[in-house]
Amino acid sequence: MTTRSTEAIPAIEMRDVTAGSMRDMNHIVARRVNWTLPAGAFCVIGGMQGTGKSDFLFTTAGLIPPVEGSYRLFGNDMPIYTENRLGERLLLGLVFDGGQLFNHLTVSENIALPLRYHRNLTAAEAAPDVQRLLEWAELTPWADSTPGAMGRNWQKRVGLARALMLRPEILLVDNPLAGLDLRHRAWWLNALRELSNGPEWNGGRAVTLVVTADDLRPWRGENRQFAVLQEQQFTWLGSWDAVERSPDPRVQELLALAPASEG
């Protein structure tokens, strides 16, 4: 895995990108997206359910290529399906909405897998890193359980810990607060804030965060940037003040329909 100083180069740069759906590439979820995200930013993309936020995130993660347009990651073309530039692609991590854990592996094995695979380590060699993330995500009691034995709240945390195992510079998190109880929501908000500020265990390095949400209000805060994806249109809003002032009916609709949440 390569790590480098990327302060001057945008972490994500999309020019006229049109993104399709994972299931059907002919189904367009976002048209002509122009988006530049600097390294270290914390961006929240809002949108109603079914507007294609997850598919747009999958395109950003390089799981599916853009239908058209140019997508650059840290100044280079996004290495989609390019085996010899895998290291560059691993600068970007993805946390799925449902965790998407490997059901035949235990929680520890799920978290260890990316590190073991890419660095050719035994389970014992990967154990210290796994233990650190288990403790950080409060997953130690579940270490030897399989995902089927856990609730959805905890499965999502395992997905986060697994994505962090390779220490990505950009982390894409798909709808982290969906379906969580208040305690877990608070944990996620704190955990992502910590990642954005540069946690000690990550060498103080801030992680660039892109989060999708169907309710923007829990995410208001300083240094957060907001965008909305509705009806195939990706609209960049900027700070929370801009969100509240936006005359765009799609943004207003999103705020008006969002259920009350903790701030």
Added chain:
Amino acid sequence: MQKGSTSTFDSPRVRHLLPLPRSWANYIGRKLIRFLLAVQGLGAFALITLGVLITKFTFARRVVHPLVFQQISRAGLRLLPMFLFIAVALGLVVIGQTVSWLSRVGAIQHPYLGSIMVIVVVRELGPMLAALLVLARIGTANVVELGTARAMGEVEALEALGIDPMHYLVVPRVLGMAFGIFSLTVYLILGALVSGYVWAFLQDVPLRPGDYFSQLAAALSGIDFVLLGVKTLLFGFLIATITCYHGLAQPLRLEEVSYATVRAVAQSVIACVLLDAICIIIYLAA
């Protein structure tokens, strides 16, 4: 064809020339095109599997090699008790029928027992039976496991982590099934040959063990060993490739997994029979 447009095939002259009614021609055409598309997809999947197997053989070996041994155990070692039972039964069936038939035609000394065992068990029934049993026990499980993993988004999760699903999910299954079927075939054949003699002894056939094994040795040739190895390894490769293809290659919903399993079993049986036919031609030509 658009609704309301007139097709070339609708003209009375062309209709008259068609060998089958149009609905039948459409049906056969659709089936043929589906078959060719399936062959194309499977061929591409098999080539990709081979490519990944060769280029990434040593990559992440501490993760992937234990998976290969796990699959060999699953498609080989764990099926051994069942195969030993089948071997004993196979020896009884073949020897029982052969002795009965030879006695009827007056070949009391049974000089052909060894030859018949080699032709029936070593060349044909042993490898084919082993392949079909492993298909039934492990091949179907492959489709269900991989199809469910695909439907639940686990394959996308692997890709997001930069883990090649072909390397992590398919290669261990292909190697495991190839070596599993090869090993089980060897045990099945040995078991059937030994049990065959035991059944012949119990039927009071005047045949000493030395004579029986001399007959077996005389009936076997070098090409038997070569083709046995190649055929069983290819059976495993084909079954694993087809079952993994149907589990992984297409985006699946959970309700489609059972249909994918049925298709995989049917195509695996056809592929094994075709391979067996090719081997028979090679035997006859050699």
